[in-house]
Amino acid sequence: MTNHYLHQIVGDIILRDFGEKVKRDFACCRDTSIREQLPLFSSKEKSRKTQLCKVDMLIISGNEVKVIIEIEESGMIPTKICGKFLTSGLAKYYIHYGEKEVLLANPILFIQVLSSEKIPEKSSIQSQWVNIGKALQRLGEVDGRKLFYKLIFGEPKNFKKERGEELTRSIKKFLETGEV
Numbered sequence: 001m002t003n004h005y006l007h008q009i010v011g012d013i014i015l016r017d018f019g020e021k022v023k024r025d026f027a028c029c030r031d032t033s034i035r036e037q038l039p040l041f042s043s044k045e046k047s048r049k050t051q052l053c054k055v056d057m058l059i060i061s062g063n064e065v066k067v068i069i070e071i072e073e074s075g076m077i078p079t080k081i082c083g084k085f086l087t088s089g090l091a092k093y094y095i096h097y098g099e100k101e102v103l104l105a106n107p108i109l110f111i112q113v114l115s116s117e118k119i120p121e122k123s124s125i126q127s128q129w130v131n132i133g134k135a136l137q138r139l140g141e142v143d144g145r146k147l148f149y150k151l152i153f154g155e156p157k158n159f160k161k162e163r164g165e166e167l168t169r170s171i172k173k174f175l176e177t178g179e180v
């Protein structure tokens with residue numbers, strides 16, 4: 001089984017701070033018996049033809065998905081970073097197996113967490129990520145929905161304190177004000 005160390009750290013933080021509002025993909029759980037996945041769909045019809053992607057975490061509040069969290073620990077190329085943001089932005093519903101669909105809110109916050117653990121010290125990759133993040137923030141809207149983008153990156157150990165605090169502050173602010 002693949003080790004999803006950063007997924008588990010972030011999953012623990014989000015569950016601790018947001019409790020029952022949180023849905024986590026199995027990669028974000030330390031309990032290996034959990035096999036939950038979080039598929040997003042373009043319509044209420046739950047099928048392969050309407051499924052757009054699966055995400056790592058959701059925060060549901062007021063019967064709507066308010067926050068989507070996606071974590072990348074490898075293969076963090078621009079296409080992958082932008083692709084998950086766009087497919088999530090195009091989605092309309094989260095539909096868990098055997099449950100009623102949940103509408104994705106307008107506005108919604110998409111947080112992308114990237115691991116810098118294996119990035120060489122003098123690499124330009126982190127600067128590239130910052131530029132991608134700024135470009136995605138400028139989009140502001142996808143398919144008629146106001147979509148806020150927040151990029152947070154660092155080594156997994158840094159998420160246990162300062163990066164984790166930044167993450168929860170951003171979510172709390174958004175849930176309270178609708179802004180980032």
